[in-house]
Amino acid sequence: MRTLYHHTLSPFARRIRLMLHEKKLPFDEVVQETWREDPAFLKINPAGDVPVLIDGESMTLTDDGVITEYLEDAYPDPPLIGRDPIRRAEARRLAALFDRDFFTEVTQLIAGELLIKRFVAQTAPDARILKDGRARLLEYLRQIGWLADRRSWLAGDDLSIADLTAGAHLSLIDYTGNVPWDDHPEAKAWYARLKSRPSFRCLLADSLPGIPPAPVYADLDF
Amino acid sequence: MRTLYHHTLSPFARRIRLMLHEKKLPFDEVVQETWREDPAFLKINPAGDVPVLIDGESMTLTDDGVITEYLEDAYPDPPLIGRDPIRRAEARRLAALFDRDFFTEVTQLIAGELLIKRFVAQTAPDARILKDGRARLLEYLRQIGWLADRRSWLAGDDLSIADLTAGAHLSLIDYTGNVPWDDHPEAKAWYARLKSRPSFRCLLADSLPGIPPAPVYADLDF
Incomplete structure (x- = not known):
């Protein structure tokens, strides 16, 4: 028995979903709306956030990094992290860059305003915050393009958590239609390869009630 | 050649110092005052924080988790993380608890007010923040006591990053003399064992110019 508690709005849970599919580990899903009080879920994870993975009878794991x-x-x-210490460090460095910096500079600004605010709080987005997020996104698209131009995948020869973490965050921005792919052809080519992997299908099927994804989101020929 | 950039005020760098000593890896030290602009250091780590580890000719690592x-x-x-996946997950869970929760709820409040504010900004501590930090510290001392009562070390039979991370943060609070050890005998016994390890000597020799440690700090018989 393997169960993942997740939500489409959590980029951290998105990476775990990608990892489970890449490693071909079957799992049951529970979509958990973490902003609603749920005593049963708080018993499983007192911190109240997702992802939470239950693996086997007694193994309950919280914290996406763990x-x-x-x-x-x-x-x-x-x-998915790599085979030798140096490559593993590079994959973890890039994963941390997206989980920490991209998350606070882009994900929280764009997905926070256009999805979380609308879906959870039913309030309107702040145009200045959105503009700031869109400007910072460009720096990351350039960085992805630079790496993708020199390496097969972001951290080296093989697909790794660097790609899955970047893809987890970017897919949430892409859901809103706010990624200027055509201005960044190298980043677009990398994302097209990632998006066409079978593991990515689970994300592309996501749809928030009342906030459908942008047409580009699930289109493999975007 | 191995060089660690660190500062006594960084609990994250403290853990890396402990790890290097536990693994008996010799290293040169550079004490980096990260709040002063230093173009040479920003070339090494554009984020400007410590720890930074240079391992060998070309391997520069930033981000304490990496x-x-x-x-x-x-x-x-x-x-120092463990031998099997379940124990490794437990060691990482506890390390994350201290690096994330203890850091924001206790380290930043007590060490932030009594050391960082005084040393970096030369301003007086806020008594309400200190009181809040001291109250939350008690919950963690109870939790450490509970674990130490049931296990040899915090995450199981062996010393791990759980102990080193908890010790890195607690040692900074202990520097200020704000840990009520005598009310928490199990936590005290665990810390006494940790403190008497050769790896801990490097921390106990730390002293901030103008803010000497509390007498208890370097005392092995506290």
Whole structure:
């Protein structure tokens, strides 16, 4: 028995979904609206956030970073962090860049205003915050393009948590139709390869009630 | 050649110092005052924070989490995260608890007010913030006591990053003399064992110019 508690609005849970599919680990899903009080869920995770992974009878894991490392330790094939210490450090460095910097500079600004505010609080987005998020997004698209131009995948020769983490965050921005892909052809080519992987299908099927994704979101030929 | 950029005020750098000593990896130290602009250091780490580890000719690592995992990958003996996936997850869970929750609820409040504010900004501490930090510290001391009563070390049978991370943060609070050890005998016994390890000597020798440590700080028989 393996169960993942997640929500489409959580980029951190999105990465875990991608990892589970890449490692071909079947799992049941529970979509958890973490902003609603749910005593049963708080018993499982007192912090109240997702992702939460229950793996087997007694293994309950919270904290997306802990879950990421656990999945790689417990199910090493295929490796998604890497095979040697230097490549593993590079994959983790880039994953941290997206989980920490991109999250606070872009995800929270664009997805926060256009999805979370609308869906959770039913309030209107702040145009200045959106503008700031869109400007900072460009820097990351340039950085992705620079890496994708020099390497097969962001951290090196193989797909890794660097790609899955970047894809998890970017897919949420793409849901809103706010990624200027055509101005960034190298980043677009990298994302097209990522998006066409079978593991990505689960994300592309997501739809928030009342806030459908932008047409580009699930289009593999965007 | 191995060089660590660190500062006594950084609990994250404190853990890396402990790890390097536990793994018996010799290193040169650079004490970096990260709040002063230093163009040479910003070239090494544009984010401007410590720890930064240079390992060998070309390996520059930033981000304390990345450095922690790299040290374990590259120098697995003795293991400080653990040997099997479940124990590794538990060690990482506890390390994250201290790095994220304890840091924002206790370290930033007590060490932030009594050390960082005084040393960096030369301003007086806010008594309400201090009181809040001291109250929250008690919850963690109870939690450490509960774990130490049931396990040899916080995450299980062996010393791990759980102990080193908790010790890194607590040592900074202890520097200010604000840990009520005598009310928490199990936590005190655990800390006494940690403090008497050779790896801990480097921390106990720390002293901030103008703000000497509380007498208890370097006392092994506290």
